[in-house]
Amino acid sequence: MSILVVGSAALDSVETPAGRAEDALGGSAIYFSTAASFFAESIRMVAVVGDDFPREHVAFLESRNIDIEGLEQVTGGRTFRWGGRYTDDLNSASTLFTELNVYGDFQPRLPQSYRDTPYVFLANINPELQLNVLEQVNRPKLVVCDTMNLWINNSRTALMETLENVDILILNDTEAQLLTEESNLISAAKKILTYGPSRVIVKKGEHGAMSLTETTFFSAPAHPLESVCDPTGAGDSFAGGFLGYVASVGDSSEVTIRQAIMYGTVVASFNVEDFSLNRQRDLNRAEIDRRYQELRESTRY
Amino acid sequence: MSILVVGSAALDSVETPAGRAEDALGGSAIYFSTAASFFAESIRMVAVVGDDFPREHVAFLESRNIDIEGLEQVTGGRTFRWGGRYTDDLNSASTLFTELNVYGDFQPRLPQSYRDTPYVFLANINPELQLNVLEQVNRPKLVVCDTMNLWINNSRTALMETLENVDILILNDTEAQLLTEESNLISAAKKILTYGPSRVIVKKGEHGAMSLTETTFFSAPAHPLESVCDPTGAGDSFAGGFLGYVASVGDSSEVTIRQAIMYGTVVASFNVEDFSLNRQRDLNRAEIDRRYQELRESTRY
Numbered sequence: 249m250s251i252l253v254v255g256s257a258a259l260d261s262v263e264t265p266a267g268r269a270e271d272a273l274g275g276s277a278i279y280f281s282t283a284a285s286f287f288a289e290s291i292r293m294v295a296v297v298g299d300d301f302p303r304e305h306v307a308f309l310e311s312r313n314i315d316i317e318g319l320e321q322v323t324g325g326r327t328f329r330w331g332g333r334y335t336d337d338l339n340s341a342s343t344l345f346t347e348l349n350v351y352g353d354f355q356p357r358l359p360q361s362y363r364d365t366p367y368v369f370l371a372n373i374n375p376e377l378q379l380n381v382l383e384q385v386n387r388p389k390l391v392v393c394d395t396m397n398l399w400i401n402n403s404r405t406a407l408m409e410t411l412e413n414v415d416i417l418i419l420n421d422t423e424a425q426l427l428t429e430e431s432n433l434i435s436a437a438k439k440i441l442t443y444g445p446s447r448v449i450v451k452k453g454e455h456g457a458m459s460l461t462e463t464t465f466f467s468a469p470a471h472p473l474e475s476v477c478d479p480t481g482a483g484d485s486f487a488g489g490f491l492g493y494v495a496s497v498g499d500s501s502e503v504t505i506r507q508a509i510m511y512g513t514v515v516a517s518f519n520v521e522d523f524s525l526n527r528q529r530d531l532n533r534a535e536i537d538r539r540y541q542e543l544r545e546s547t548r549y
Numbered sequence: 550m551s552i553l554v555v556g557s558a559a560l561d562s563v564e565t566p567a568g569r570a571e572d573a574l575g576g577s578a579i580y581f582s583t584a585a586s587f588f589a590e591s592i593r594m595v596a597v598v599g600d601d602f603p604r605e606h607v608a609f610l611e612s613r614n615i616d617i618e619g620l621e622q623v624t625g626g627r628t629f630r631w632g633g634r635y636t637d638d639l640n641s642a643s644t645l646f647t648e649l650n651v652y653g654d655f656q657p658r659l660p661q662s663y664r665d666t667p668y669v670f671l672a673n674i675n676p677e678l679q680l681n682v683l684e685q686v687n688r689p690k691l692v693v694c695d696t697m698n699l700w701i702n703n704s705r706t707a708l709m710e711t712l713e714n715v716d717i718l719i720l721n722d723t724e725a726q727l728l729t730e731e732s733n734l735i736s737a738a739k740k741i742l743t744y745g746p747s748r749v750i751v752k753k754g755e756h757g758a759m760s761l762t763e764t765t766f767f768s769a770p771a772h773p774l775e776s777v778c779d780p781t782g783a784g785d786s787f788a789g790g791f792l793g794y795v796a797s798v799g800d801s802s803e804v805t806i807r808q809a810i811m812y813g814t815v816v817a818s819f820n821v822e823d824f825s826l827n828r829q830r831d832l833n834r835a836e837i838d839r840r841y842q843e844l845r846e847s848t849r850y
Binding site: 336431432433434435438452454455456458465466467468469470472473474475503506507509510544546547548549 | 637732733734753755756759766767768769770771773775776804807811848850
């Protein structure tokens with residue numbers, strides 16, 4: 249079944265201990281869509297770029313069967329650019345520069361053909377825009393949402409309204425703590441369930457992830473990685489693998505969700521092996537399934 | 550099959566956000582033995598106390614069928630006392646005082662009846678004493694060892710010699726990083742395998758544990774705890790549950806080891822629910838098995 253994603257398209261300049269990439273393809277909608285394309289047949293993207301956005305990137309998205317009718321190209325505009333540096337702690341980047349450019353005026357407009365999409369991912373954008381997207385879709389089957397410190401700190405009212413209208417919130421451990429003011433992650437996750445989502449998925453980096461509903465708890469292992477080339481896009485690749493798999497199965501049962509979390513984990517673990525989306529470019533489903541099985545084996549007892 | 554443990558017996562004074570305990574039963578050998586007693590029939594303890602060690606504590610150990618022939622009682626001596634405070638970060642205590650007393654001159658002497666014990670746990674004592682214990686046992690089946698920052702920093706030569714002679718090292722994440730000077734935990738664990746142990750188990754607190762050999766990797770979830778009363782003894786309770794279960798099965802296959810890690814996790818999770826060994830005093834095997842099943846369920850997909 250189809251997935252709608254609304255997020256950013258960017259050109260990233262990244263420095264890590266492993267090297268650097270300049271003006272490389274990035275952005276939450278791009279990472280998400282590419283990861284989801286390993287599983288789902290139809291992915292509909294809403295994002296905005298300038299007319300400096302390389303044609304090869306558009307061709308790449310098309311080669312993945314990603315519907316870019318909703319990818320707005322602003323004539324005379326410049327694409328969103330982000331520069332960041334990761335030092336030894338690969339969990340957090342220091343931002344070197346942010347050029348919002350056309351992304352600063354982003355007003356997601358859904359093409360008519362997108363409005364009945366059953367699976368919706370609201371990537372990490374201003375919660376007011378997330379709400380705006382929700383007004384444009386017709387009774388989606390499942391709405392999944394991401395957020396970040398910036399919105400938690402500066403747009404809490406709109407964010408809380410978004411949360412009332414989503415089914416699943418995916419966020420990382422420090423974001424969960426900041427959002428709830430609870431240092432214990434289980435307590436934080438339970439509190440988030442009172443905000444609206446019926447499920448929360450907390451990502452813990454090298455420690456894996458956990459998923460909570462009112463009645464279920466799932467502890468997901470991380471793939472044991474000895475080195476990370478570039479963490480950029482790991483979270484969106486996780487979300488893409490996750491929702492791509494859910495949409496491919498077509499239900500949101502606990503077992504599907506758990507398998508989906510592990511597929512998200514696997515795609516994210518591949519993504520960080522190289523800069524930008526380079527690893528995903530030559531990745532195939534057989535490699536994904538092999539790592540999925542290895543990870544499954546590493547938790548069996 | 551029988552287990553030998555060599556470690557400390559102590560009277561602990563602990564402050565945590567949940568309250569305080571004064572001169573409460575503690576020490577690595579005590580926590581280990583009590584936890585192991587839920588599984589193994591025969592536990593042989595070597596430790597030292599003064600004649601101030603309350604008779605009720607001796608009676609408690611006997612009630613658990615723990616062999617205390619090796620519990621030396623020094624006439625006119627005073628029992629090891631430790632005082633510590635845990636603040637919001639329940640992962641590390643600040644030591645308020647350490648009175649080594651009779652423990653300062655501890656020279657483990659194994660009763661003749663202990664020398665053929667097949668399963669050996671060298672609790673967190675000076676590695677020179679750990680080596681001394683290994684000289685007193687006859688070809689044990691499995692030797693498991695713990696250590697801490699103090700010995701890694703101050704007694705590295707003896708510690709490395711101990712490691713050459715043990716089968717399994719259990720330690721926590723920061724100790725593994727300190728011992729190997731590797732920040733990545735997978736790399737750290739792999740390096741430890743080159744020091745002698747054929748298996749390393751790295752404890753990660755609320756993030757569970759992992760076990761590595763040259764050919765296997767196991768990712769163990771933590772029990773999802775919302776509050777911790779007193780973390781003291783969690784590590785030794787983990788080791789006790791772990792080795793108690795291994796000894797009860799009588800083999801060290803990968804599947805037994807994985808199940809044992811989960812039993813260790815469960816006993817440790819109960820232990821931190823109250824001060825000292827209070828929770829273990831009224832704990833029963835059915836409760837342990839129930840939580841073991843819950844934890845198993847939380848990783849299935």
